[in-house]
Amino acid sequence: MDLRQIWILYRHEVRSALRERSIVAMSIVVPLIMYPALLWAGFSAMSFVEGQAERLTSRVAISGLPAAHAPLADSLRAHDRISVIEWDGEPEEALRGVALGRLDVFMGFGPPGAGTEGLADNIQVELAYNEASDRSRAARVRVESTMRSYRETWVDEARTDLGIRNPAWADFAFVRDDVATAEEGIRFVLGLLVPFLTLIMVALASYYPAIDATAGERERSTWETLMTVAAPRANVAAAKYLYVATFGAVGGLLNVTALALSLRWILTPTGGAEELATGSIPFGALPVIAMGTMLLGLLVAAGMLVFAVFARNFKEGQSMITPFYLAMIFPAILVQSPDIEFTASLAIVPVVNVALLIREAILGSIPLLPGVVTLVSMTVFVGLAVAFAQWVMRREEVFLGASEGGLGTFLKRRLGVRGREA
Amino acid sequence: MSDSPVRTEGLSKVFYDASRGEVNAVDAVDLDCSRGEILGLLGANGAGKTTTLRMLSTILRPTSGHAWLMGHEVRAQPERVRAELGFYSASTALYPKITPRETLRFFAQVNGYPPKSVEARVEELIDRFRIGDYADARVEKLSSGMKQKVSIARTVAHDPPVLIFDEPTVALDVLNAIELRKIISDLRSDGKAILFSTHVMSEAEQLCDRIAIIHHGRILAVETLDGLREATGLHYLEDIFVHYAGVKDADAAAEANISSEGAGASPPGAAPRGDRKEREGSSK
Structure with missing residues (x-):
């Protein structure tokens, strides 16, 4: 594999994408602005409604x-x-x-x-x-x-x-004492919120690049131009994969960074900002979040490319990729329950494991065994996903857009009725 | 073995079509093209021109037969083949979001042009194709004439010895088509081996050193224009083309045991017809 050639192809993909307004909007602007703004608006609305009721x-x-x-x-x-x-x-x-x-x-x-x-x-x-x-x-x-x-x-x-005097009347006292600090309380909320938003953001930030790198090329008629360059198909596929993974991971990281930096502003309507000391997400959690986001980006990119590569235009790309996108969101909803425990067996399940790992990192402690299992599991799944994506993308009928239908039809044909093209 | 930059032997492509079954898009094509030569591939729509050229450019994989570009076999060494080739067609568009300069740089780099010489090559192409005025504007902002020049410059960015032009003038106006033919003619003068497909007779007449008539996926004749005239006794290429295409259809009819009446006399030197006669002769 010629790394220099992959780098040239990758740089070309990224350069074109960074000049595409819709991709920049969905992969950079939305993660930076939308969720902090949405959360601020949500908290403001809640505070407003509560204030209204109080008045x-x-x-x-x-x-x-x-x-x-x-x-x-x-x-x-x-x-x-x-x-x-x-x-x-x-x-x-x-x-x-x-x-x-x-x-x-x-x-x-x-x-x-x-x-x-x-x-x-x-x-x-x-x-x-x-x-x-x-x-x-x-x-x-x-x-x-x-x-x-x-x-x-x-x-x-x-x-x-009744003539009952103290101390005969002395009742037993019931005193509540919340041992969690205000910051810990906020971390608990962030532990639920950040994995959820990171998953959505990685999927959303990969969505348009995946379609752009495949169906978009076909729609612009640049696909055939690219097919005639002196690079092996595997290198072209690798560059496209890295491009999508980069945008997914960067979108996720930008979202977390934007959330961390704007948390005081987001919580201002609730009065929670005053309770925050310094930085709401523990510093030690940041490398874990970054690593988790990158792993998610790598996995999601492979999955999305496998679906999108069959599309002949942007519309087809959207309809083919959306089921995978929704499948990615489901684990995000699952980990919203604070009662789900991060066990070694759950750490095998891709996507869910990363979400739980990020949650535990924000809460301040990562159980060793599930943490290690998560790393191993994600590495294996990313490897399998990339290998599968490469296998699919290197088929002539797929690379040339001659394969009718989506991934399901393709697999059925490969596994069942072979030799449609003599 | 011939030292032609482009050579094919029995090159075939069979497609599967749900309604028609197996379709022989290209059937045992033998071709060669020398340095400094433009070989025209003349055929009607669906004759197999694009499929042939796509196999030569490794976009499609031949079902059988062989093709070599600069000695590299298209199935065995597709990357080496593409490094020796510039491919231009109506469906090889430019990336709209990058500039002509970036386009030329990218295609020179990715096709293996020596890294240290890439910038000099880009400048040379900008000068040669006179695209300096808009070399740093995004491609999406350019007119179709400007895009066409950039597209040709892109095709030759890595200075390949073989060039393929697949119906390059199909979407161009008259002036742009003339300019394009002039550029292709200049590239021939540079010593490039050029395959040029068209269904426009006048283009083939003006530009091509030799013309291969392709019909229903088969090459019916490969000759200079004068050679074709001599072989058929006809002057106009259109008549020559119809003559060969008609003969081919008559052959098909004969093979199907229907009728060969009205197919006209067998043109002297027409390979398929001659082959048939030879087969008939040997069977007697």
Whole structure:
């Protein structure tokens, strides 16, 4: 294999691609700008919606409140974001009002549950709210907070009336303590987000170059020009493969870099930026992410070329390559579950293993055995994918675009009915 | 063995067609082309000109037979063959996003022109083909006439001894076609062996030193224009072509045992006809 010749062909492919607006947009501009901008817009929208809900007055309907607990209604009325509505109608109608968004919370008062009847004026409160509504959820939080204060005061008075004094009344304390720092919390989110976006970005950044290097050449009628150069077909295929892999890996790396650099800006709407100390993605994780992205780029490039090489024009290329693109996205969705553990057996599965490796690196610890298995597995799969891509691309009927149908038809013909061309 | 830069022996290509089955696109073609010669391949559309030239340029693999370019066999040494060859056709377009200068540099480099001399070669081509004014503009911005010059310069970027022009004037206007023929004629003067396919009779008459008439994948005659005239007793190439093509069809009809009536007299020196007579003679 003449490396100098491959370098000349590769440089030629890359130069042409860098002057193609659609490729530059999809492989460089989108990774750099789109996801940081999308995330910022998403967080901004979430914060805006939450802020809106916080600013709105909660419409709370109460029904059947005993006279002995009238101070509860007073406490609710004293809240500057709660508007109390005395409900005289049927409770079902109030519940419908909550469901339809006309009310935010319905409080129904009734007799206490079994075993607590002995306590004078004891009651049971049923809160109906709509989990699907920001405004209703915010109202529930407000009502529960007011209720909790009122309940503590009421229980304290009841205890005094019963002659129970401290320490006899001493309850056991329940204290919550989140040992995760704010930065660790953000890393957890990034551990889910970055592998997902990296996978999508590598696939997206390889998509157009793969079509451009094959169907694009045919559509521009430069394919035959290239076929007459004094380079072995294997060198032409290798240069095209490296070109697609480069764009895939660079697209993925640019995306991660852009995310890391713009994270403070992205999190500003949530107030999370203040919680970030320095750099959100640990420095030690960067080489792992870079290596993982390159491995993904190498694998995806081979896969996409195998599909795209059968296409005779850009449209065909898009339709042939899209199933593979979607197949790449599926593992990205799978690793969104934080409960998936990075085990040695899962580390054999290509793509999934790299996504989990990146997640673990961001979380700050990489289990040794799955890490090594991932490297070995990806190397083997990349080797197999490249060998298969080379085998397919070197067939005369494929290289010349004379093979009808896609990869499936080609394989069927090779494995089954041979000798269509005598 | 002939020392012709281009030589074929029994070169054949069979395609499989779903509706027609096996199709003999090129059938046992024997050709040769010398240095400083333009060999015209004259035939109707679908006669097998492009398939023949594609096999010579290693784009297609022959089903049987052999072809050598500068002594390299097309199946055994395809890269060596392509290094000795410049191929130009209506379907060998230029890369639109790079400049003519970059185009020439790329094709000289990738075809193995000595690295140290590449830049000098690029400048030489820019001067020779007078493309200096737009050498650094992107190809996509050029007119079709400009692109044509760059395309020919691209074909000869690595200074190959053999050139193939497959219906090069098919999409050109009259002036550009004239200029292209002039360039090809100049390349002959440089000592290149040139294969030139066309279905335009006047082009073949003006440009070609010898003309190979190809019909239904078979070479019916290879001669100078004068030789063809002498062999057929006809003056115009169009008549000569129709004469040979008609004979070929009559032969086919005879082989199919239908009728050879009206096929006309057998032209003296016409190889396929002569062969048939010889076979008939020997069977008696």
